[in-house]
Amino acid sequence: MSRFSARTDFPRTWNPLARALAERRARGLPVLDLTETNPTRVGLPAPRPELLAHPGALDYAPEPQGMLSAREAVAAHLSTRGARVSPEHLVLSASTSESYGWLFKLLCEPGDNVLVPAPSYPLFEYLTRLEGVETRPYRLPRAHGFGLDVEAVAAAKNERTRAVLVVNPGNPTGHYLHQGELEALSTLCAQEGLALVSDEVFSDFAWDEEPGRVATVAGRAPPMLTFSLSGLSKVVGLPGLKLGWTHVGGPEALRDEALARLELVADTYLSVNTPVQLALPGLLAHTRRFQAALLARVKENRRLLREARPRNAPWDMVPAHGGWSTVLRIPLEPGEEAMCLELLDAGVVVQPGYFYDLIGGAFLVLSLLPPPDVFAAALEPLVRVLATSG
Ligand SMILES: Cc1ncc(COP(=O)(O)O)c(C=O)c1O
Structure with missing residues (x-):
């Protein structure tokens, strides 16, 4: 066995959420993915790929x-x-x-x-x-x-x-x-x-x-x-x-x-x-076109989330001013990971706050990039499952 540097000695075990998600996908069950932050996968406008075929592209x-x-x-x-x-x-x-x-x-x-x-x-x-x-x-x-x-x-x-x-x-x-x-x-x-x-x-x-x-x-x-x-x-x-x-x-x-x-x-x-x-x-x-579409998407998904939140819900959106995500503060019980696993059972994937070192409470992180039909479809199970927490 060769020796490897400690710098590359990172744990490679899957966390329970990643494992449960892989299992759910393997069983062919549907998933409403509110962790999607890949901008090329959510139907936002892209520039023409021909731009890359510049006449000097192969010169060095x-x-x-x-x-x-x-x-x-x-x-x-x-x-x-x-x-x-x-x-x-x-x-x-x-x-x-x-x-x-x-x-x-x-x-x-x-x-x-x-x-x-x-x-x-x-x-x-x-x-x-x-x-x-x-x-x-x-x-x-x-x-x-x-x-x-x-x-x-x-x-x-x-x-x-x-x-x-x-x-x-x-x-x-x-x-x-x-x-x-x-x-x-x-x-x-x-x-x-x-x-x-x-x-x-x-x-x-x-x-x-x-x-x-x-x-x-x-x-x-x-x-x-x-x-x-x-x-x-x-x-x-x-x-x-x-x-x-x-x-x-x-x-x-x-x-x-x-x-x-x-x-x-x-x-x-x-x-x-x-x-x-x-x-x-x-x-x-192309920046202006992409960013206008992205901001419209993010604002629409935030609006949907805000409107879906029942008055007196035990969770809330943490105030913020920009970016591609939103943080929800949720009740301490049953815990971030248990909540993510319950949501996954209901078909919705979100991230626990601890992935980002959020402490001082319990939090979930949601991407605001998914297409509004995906985001809207995820809100009913999200609101229902969160209502049982605390
Ligand atoms: C805050 C922040 N910085 C940097 C990056 C990495 O960007 P790049 O693709 O340019 O490496 C990311 C990717 O998600 C990010 O969230």
Whole structure:
């Protein structure tokens, strides 16, 4: 038996919900899937696939940071979000997940750590550990609507902390970073020499207007190194095309050094394919149509859920401002997992809050992407089963 690295030593056992779902599917029973977040599977508009058949698609002229024409297209996209950035400060990668890996290589020695929000997106544990980096969670208090508490960030830090990760808006909590929170965080990061890594993959998907909301940390003049991450997966709903971007900001000398080093990391992999880079201006031109359809979908499903909730129901939707999901607070009994299994018996799949490290109560996470007929059909069993809890 060969020896393998501890970095890849992740548990591979199925959780009870995944097992029960596989069994249900194997028995041919129907499933109303409220965990579906794959934007290519829910009937949203896609751009013309011919866009990828660019005449130069098979030529190879590698540019480590990504083709200038593609970076210009990203800069133009960011300018429509109020961020004026130079294409020189952008680095393309195959995905946001890959960008994280590159940033951990850039910022951390093995054994260093980064501060990660909790609750949040469950992939951080994997992305960090695969780079030999540790995570230290900072809690997003529910009392603040899962907003950032800078004191919690400061308390989570130790002498080996290199960066603070924020997800803006939170996944699945849908809270946006606010101006005051960003200022307090910037002061902390500048004082402590920490980089700020801002995951903005959902930032285009705001459900309402909010004063003081920060859509992106790109294009500001921050006192510390900042990295703003996004990509085609969410912005145009095309995760299969594998293109993400990182905007690097901060004090000039530090920013330029970071860019030079990132260029070297990117040059080692050259992972972004040519056809997608050539197609990028056309793909980003589709953003408006895709995002309008997605937001209409999310709003319609939220409306259906709100209307289906009986007065005095023992559960409620947790207030949020954007993203692709909604969080339900449910009674503590019978517990998140038992509730998910009961719902599955009734044909509805949802996720338990613990998948996202939601604590301080019992929660379910529902995707708002399913087509409204699927979502509406799931509401009757959802409301019925939840009525028996508590
Ligand atoms: C908050 C967040 N960041 C990053 C990603 C990964 O995106 P990519 O496909 O660009 O790696 C996801 C995917 O769901 C996500 O939810």
